[in-house]
Amino acid sequence: MTIKENVMVVEETVLVSADVLRNFVRDVFVKLGVPADDAYISADVLVKADLRGIESHGVGRLSRYVDRIRTGLIEPVARISVVRETPSSILLDGGNGLGQVVSYQAMQRCIKKAKGAGTGWVAVRNSNHFGIAGYYAMMTLEHNMLGLCFTNSRPLAVPTYGRESIIGTNPISFAAPCNKEKPFVLDMATTVVPIGKIEVAQRKSIPLPLGWAVDNTGTPTTDPNKVLKGGGILPLGGRAEFSGYKGYGLSVMIDILCAVLTGANYLSLIERPVDGKATSSNIGHFFGAISIDGFRNLDEFTETMDNLIGMLKNSAKEEGETRIFVAGEREFEKEEEHLTSGIPLYKKTFLNLKKIGDSVGIALSI
C-alpha cells in the first residue's frame, strides 16, 4: 500500500463537481485581474489534474498562485511576446504571467508550426508553474500529432554524490493517440517521487521507503523531516548504484532545454530570495508537436499503437499482480470516475478554497 492510499483512507473528503470547481477557480482568477479566457485555461489545467487523480498539481495549489499574484510575483495580465522564430520553432517570453496561459499558447503554436513544417517546437522563458505537463502534451492528440512537454522547477533534488537540493523535479510528458485504446500519456517527474509525497509523509508521521530521499549529509533517510530540513529527493533511479545519475542527467537535460536555451532561471537560481525577499520564478518550458502523417499514415500509426498496448497489457504478470498498466491508463480511469462522482477534495483543501473565495467575494457551494 502506498502512502497516498493511506491518506485517502484517513483523510475526510468532500465531493465537488469538475464544473463547479472550474468555474470557481476561473472566477477567483478573474477577481485578481486575470483576463477571462486566461482565467478559464488556468482553471481548466488545475481541475484537469484533480480529475486525473494528480491532486498534488490540482486546485490544492490555488493559494500559491493567488499569493504570488497578490504579492506581485506573478502578473495577472500576461504580456506574451515572440522573441525569435524559425519555420519550425519559436521562443516566447511569458511576461511573468501564469504558466498555464503562455503554455497553452505555446502548444497551440507548436501545433500550427507542425501543420506547416511537419514538427513545431516552442520554448518559453519568464514563466511560472504551469500545472500538469500532460495537459499540454495531450493538446496535440485531436490534431493527430505526438505531443512533448518539459518544464524546469524550483530545486528539490540532489545530484548524484551531492547533498544539496539544486536540481528540479523537472517533468517530461509525452502523448500519442491510439485507435481503440486510450492515448498513451506519460507524465513523470525525473525524481523518484514528487515533493508532495514527502510532505504527506511528514504530515502523517509515516516513514519514507529508504531510497526516496536523503538528509543534509547526503545519506538516505526514512525521516521526511530530515529531507525537508536541508536534505533532498533523489533523482529517478535513486543512488548511484541504481543509476540515479540517469534521472539526474534527465533533470539537467530539461534545465538546458527550458532555461539555458531560453534565458530562464535554472537549478538553485529559481526562486532564490534576493535581500531576503521572494523573487519571481522566471522558469522555462519546452513544447513539441510532431505531425504523425509526416512519417506514417495515421491509421497505421494508431492501429500499431493499439497492438503495442495490447502486447504490454497481455504480457505475463509478476506473481500476485493482475494488471500491467500503460502510461496514462490509471489517470483516464480516474477521470471517468471523477466526472461521474465528482472530485474528492480533502476537507482541508476544500476549506482553504472557500477561504480564498471569501477573500475575493466568490462563493464555493456544492
Added chain:
Amino acid sequence: MTIKENVMVVEETVLVSADVLRNFVRDVFVKLGVPADDAYISADVLVKADLRGIESHGVGRLSRYVDRIRTGLIEPVARISVVRETPSSILLDGGNGLGQVVSYQAMQRCIKKAKGAGTGWVAVRNSNHFGIAGYYAMMTLEHNMLGLCFTNSRPLAVPTYGRESIIGTNPISFAAPCNKEKPFVLDMATTVVPIGKIEVAQRKSIPLPLGWAVDNTGTPTTDPNKVLKGGGILPLGGRAEFSGYKGYGLSVMIDILCAVLTGANYLSLIERPVDGKATSSNIGHFFGAISIDGFRNLDEFTETMDNLIGMLKNSAKEEGETRIFVAGEREFEKEEEHLTSGIPLYKKTFLNLKKIGDSVGIALSI
C-alpha cells in the same frame, strides 16, 4: 565498488591504439562487402565507444555484426531511401544495412534541416544496432546545435508488474555544447543497467545488487543466471515503489518514436525467430537537431552552460565523496586517457578480433 571495476582488476587487458583498431574494423567490414566510407563510419562508431570507456558497445560487439552480415541478416550495402519528407522532418528506410550507416546519414540530414527550418527530425526504420547513441547526438556539437538520439532495442527488460522481458533498454542521448567546459553528453539506457552488466556478473559469479533485475516469476533476484534464464532487467527506477514505471514509460515512449511512428519492429517483435530461424532486426531510431540560434545567441548559451555545470560541480558533496560529475564528463576523461595510452581490450576480446581478422585475411597487430 561496481562490478565493472572488479572486472577491470581481474581481467588481463591488451592496449591497442584507436587508429589501429579503427583501420582493422574498417578493413574487416570492407572485406565483408561494406563500401569503404560506410565501413569507416561503422568502425569509427565502435571505436569511439571503446575510447569513451563504454566497452559494452565497442569493438567487442564486432562478431555480432560480422555474423549477421554473413548470415544475410544485415545487408553489407545499405540501400537507404527517403520515405517521407516535410520541411523539418524525414522518414528514412535503412535498407537493413548497418545501423551506423543510416544513423550517420540521418543525423547529417537533421543538421541540414535545422539549418533551414530551425530544427530537424529524422526517424529511421529497417535498421540494425547502431552502437552508442551519444555518437550521433554529438555530431550536432560542431554545428552549434543540440543533438537528440533515441533507438529501440531487442527486449531485455520487464514492464512494471510484469515478469516477461518484452521492453527494450531503449537509450536516450542528448548533447549540448559549452564554452570552456566539455559538452554535456547524456547517453543512458532507460533500464537500471544494460544487459552487459548482468552478463559480466554471471561470468564472474558475482551477485547482483537487489533491485537491478528479476527472475522468471518477477521477483527481484541477486542471481544473474536467473535473470538471463527467463527473467529480465528492471526499468530505470526499479520496482513500482521506486517509480520504475517511469523508466518503463520512457522505454515505451522510445518504441513509439522509433517504431510505431516508422513501421519498424517494437517490443518482443524485435528479433523474434520465425519457424525457428533468426530474423533481421528491423529496429528504428529517432534523431533530432535543434539550432541554438533559433532561440538564443550562441555565446549566451555556451556561457550559461558553463555556469550551470560549475554550479553542479561546486555544490556540496555527500559525505565521503569528492566529486559531482556531469553527463559525459567521465567519458571525455576516458577518451583523453585512451587516446594517449591506447584502448585497453580484454584479452578475450582481442583474441576474438584476431580470429575475425584471420577469417577475412586481415591482420590485427599491435
